[in-house]
Amino acid sequence: MAHQTHQRLVGIALLFLFFAAISFASPAANAGTDQTTTVGQNISANGASSTCSGCSITSYNWNFGDNGTASGVSATHSYSSAGSYSVTLTIVANNSEISSDTFTATVQSGDATPPAITHTNITDWTQNTVLSVSATITDNVGVSSATLYYKNSTDGATFSSTSMSSNGNTYSGTIPSSATNGTNISYYISASDGSSNSISYPAGGSSSPLVANLLETDIVAPITTFVSVAGDSSSPYWVTSGASNNAQVLAVGESGMLCRMGPSNTNYSGMTVGYVDCTISGTSANCTDSIVDGNYTRYVACKDSSGNEQTNASTLTVSFGVDSTAPVSLSSITATELSGRVRMRWTPSTDNTSGVSVHKIYRSASCASNYSSIASVGSAVSEYNDTTGASGIDYCYRIYAQDAAGTLASTSPTTAAITFGAPRITALSMSLSSGTLTLSTTTSENATCRYSASNAGFSSMSSEFTTGQNTTAHSVGVSGTSGSIIYYASCADTLGNAMSTANSTNYMFASASTTTGSTGNTGAGGNVAQGQPAPSDSETQTEPAQPAQPAEPNAPAPRETQASIIAPTAVSEGETVTITLVDAVGAPISGANVIVTGPAGNKLEYITDSNGQFRFTALSEGTYSYAVEGVQLTSSAQTSATKSQAATPSVVEQASAPEGAATEGAPSAGWGALFLVGAGLLVVAVLGGAAYLLLSKKGRRSSS
16 A cells, blocks of 8 residues: 555656646747848848757747748848838747747948048148138038047147038038147048948048148138039039129138139239139128120139238139020920820020020910929920820910020910810800701810710710811701700810710790799790700700690689789781790799780780790780789780781781691681580681681680
């Protein structure tokens, strides 16, 4: 029994040791130290220093922080852009334990070239005077900073510093007079670019600076540095203010100096011909001369207050040009619409001095004053294609030449208006003349136009205008004799650019002298709505007017209490006219009883149809007035009939027959016919070839 207990204890101990070994077995990743590289250059990652106590590593995985990954103990990787990236190594042990470690990869820009410094060493200077130090500093990317370091013979190892200011590639700094009180002055220049590349001049920097002797007596000629010509500090230098104004050369040197500018490279005293004296202000020299257009080289020579003069080796040499005249304006510009573009052509401009550098193209969508620049092309270019216009818009163009001095030509010819893409309908109307209804349209450019009674695109319209094709004015005779007529028109230019949306117009055959609450134009004169959008299929169109029907005994009385009569103010004797009754908002009133009183006081009664209309013929000369039973008219419409050329045999009013009424087989003169119609009696008498209607119905009696 004791032996069995001992065996159990040994087994438990071994099991405990096994699990302890497993629990204490863990990996430890080691990604390495931080690294610095440049864009496009590889970093080398190595995880060989990773460990796994009581276990073994089964995998190494790298994440380089820019979505780049790799596997294996070691790996290389390059970056496409500068920045700081976290590189992570993740290892996995055979017991599935995981460990990670990270280092930082600093990636600099691909610029590894430091700035370049050019400087003329200063070997002697005067004690207790400001020492000006200048240098030319350039860099392939750009100089970010330049610093002047200095110390005098009494300062020991400590250098003072001052930032150098820039004017183009020229950098200047000053050593104060308080630092030039010893026997010599040590100095050097340092510059850096945006990629943290730096350089010193001399190369040793503080360990081997330049040394200038400081003398008790001034024996050093002033050192001058160029600033600008007439404000232009970038080569080539151009004066553009005009020959009557001054060309100003600016330079800096030392206080108390005197300077001259002339055409010969000599010292200050040697400038005796063609020179000008410069104006001195502090350490600046302003050398002003009036020079006509042309190219020049001028020399600036100075001397200091101690009489030290610059030699021809140390004078300031300035080459510049004067171009105060704008380039010659273009003589003509042509614009032609081609497929998807407008092509402009011209003869290149010329310039008297600096030469044309570019032609600038301007465009206006209204051909007015709002021209804006859309492109610039070279001095020898004579053609440009504009592809940025909007379809259906008229454009005009101007082209200005600019010379190398930056002066833009003051004027430019303007191209004729040209429509980009599809043409535009500028006018659309219908008119009635001698019984013929004509549809007319005007386009913004030569075009072919089609029309349809339904809203459709150009390609779906089969009917073309009969006159004016491939021009700007188009017309065609269309059908329509009554009611409201609507037509749609769409056009395509000679290149096949078709309008995407049709234009519409309508014609109302109903005659009217007044309109109440109407939103359209109506009348016998054929007023039209031009250029209105085509109505959709869901919009209701006015039905053609129908002839008035005889009043029924039970015709409904109108519910409106106010209405307006739309009638012509003047007609010819014997003319049949259409009368319309509308309510206060312009809607037609049907089933209303309208009483027309003739010149002799006789009355005729009519019932309005579904369009609120009826027709009657004014057979006698005089004034006709209107009344509506149960309705208050807001305007007292009257119609005046004048004498017709053809004699009318009777003054009895005639009610107009409905459209389409049969006329064949009418009785000849001297015959009469008697008909019984419903509850009324209709008597037709044919006298002398003219028919007259006497209507007598129950509750509707005509009086004469």
